Amino acid sequence: MELTREEQRMFDGETGAAARESMEILVALGRIYGASRMVPVTSVQVSGVSFKTIGQAGLDYLSELAVKGAKVRVPTFLNPAGMDSLQWKRMKIPEAFAIKQQEVLGAYISMGISKTCTCAPYFIGIRPKLGEHVAWAESSAVAFANSVLGARTNREGGPSALAAAICGVTPYYGLHLEKNRTAGLVVDVKCRLETVADFGALGSAVGKLAKSRNPAFVGIRKADEARLKVLGASMAATGSVPLFFAEGITPEYNLGDKPEIVTFTEKELAAQKDAMDSRLKPDLVTIGCPHASLDEIREVAAIVARKRPTCEFWVCTSRKTAEEAAGLGYRKAIEEAGGLIVADTCMVVCPLEEMGYAVTGTNSGKAAAYLPNLCKQKVAFGDIEDILYR
């Protein structure tokens, strides 16, 4: 692999032990994936933040890296943690967990990383432009950055994203290369998609068909960012999809050679939604997987102001959006209806299974995919009004 002078200095340890180890990781990954060089990145999103997912082993690693003096060179943002750092007691998070979670956050902050704790950084102004190279880690954020924004990123892991942040570069392979940004599967959508749950069901179905091909959609008439977010997140969860196109909607639309064409009809949509739903009444409804935008919070506030839900409910979002929601009165409306705006975390990465819930409601195909295994939950899947008032 060809390294620039500065990259070689990092590899040789001339800029410190943390950069030496980080560049060694990037060079090894470059070798594994056949990269000829590195490419500078303009931002990094780091996963592996919840103590629930990384455990003591991950905390030990981060603490050691922090002790080695690791500092990031480019703007770097955190994925959600395992709790809302201000109202974890109200969420019923066990104290032992909270202490470990604070240690994880402390290690990241010491490296100069912003405590954004969101899987949807694009809703708080972190929006790389078409053609911009970044190194993002969280699977739904990767799908959104590549597909909706047209930025270039591979699906990074926790340590490879951190290494990219510390060195400011990532190996030049995969989706950084124009030639790999093509679709091998065309999905002809023959039905009308309206709600977020519709897009979640479509994504869950297509993710399973994708088999390491990037999907391209035709026939989606309209989709706002909340819907595209859930579409990408659901495909990333059920099929590790890092990039998709939607004709007339996404900034890029490139088909590869002889793509397979499948259709998605009303019948498939209904069957998919049916298969994802246990039909149980949820103990807790969670909205915001990936993290809710201000518009989505406004929508929930309006719904619950009309009629009080009969179960607990959370709207998961970033700290910044939660503060904006408070300023606009949405928080008050949601809390008066018995709900919580939960920041920094989500239903998947917080320890729900230790908090007395058995059935969780969601309108996201991603949450529906992860809740059974990661949180030992049964899933109530459907539109917001459906799951809130069962």
Add this chain to the structure above:
Amino acid sequence: MDEGIIRARPISRGRAEGLALISLQPIGFLGGVDPSSGRVIEKGHPLEGKNIAGKVLIFPGGKGSTVGSYVMLQLFKNGKGPAAIINSSAEPIIAVGAIISGIPMVDKPEKDVFSMIRDGRKVVVDADKGLIEIKKEEKIG
């Protein structure tokens, strides 16, 4: 070149030697290896019950959770990590785990190490030069 020397691709820097421990199956460190003892605990794994501490661990590659990289670091800090690693084809979990733990590692050996090396044979891995050396003496201990 000496018959006992095999070229391989460097993945994680350093040079170390130890007795070979071979698995024809991939290894997942999270839930597969006990970080406090170095013992393989995955049910039904060919190495189940064996200890990887201080061994030159030879296996096809990693599998399972990416948290496995961190478990490798825990093993190393507990003094129970492998001395060196040889993979058929490195993947990110094992590569990252080896680098953050300072365990020398190579992959893509130019010869079939699985047929050339038996458990207990003394092996040197020089990841700085990209070489595997199979020591002449027969099985020890």
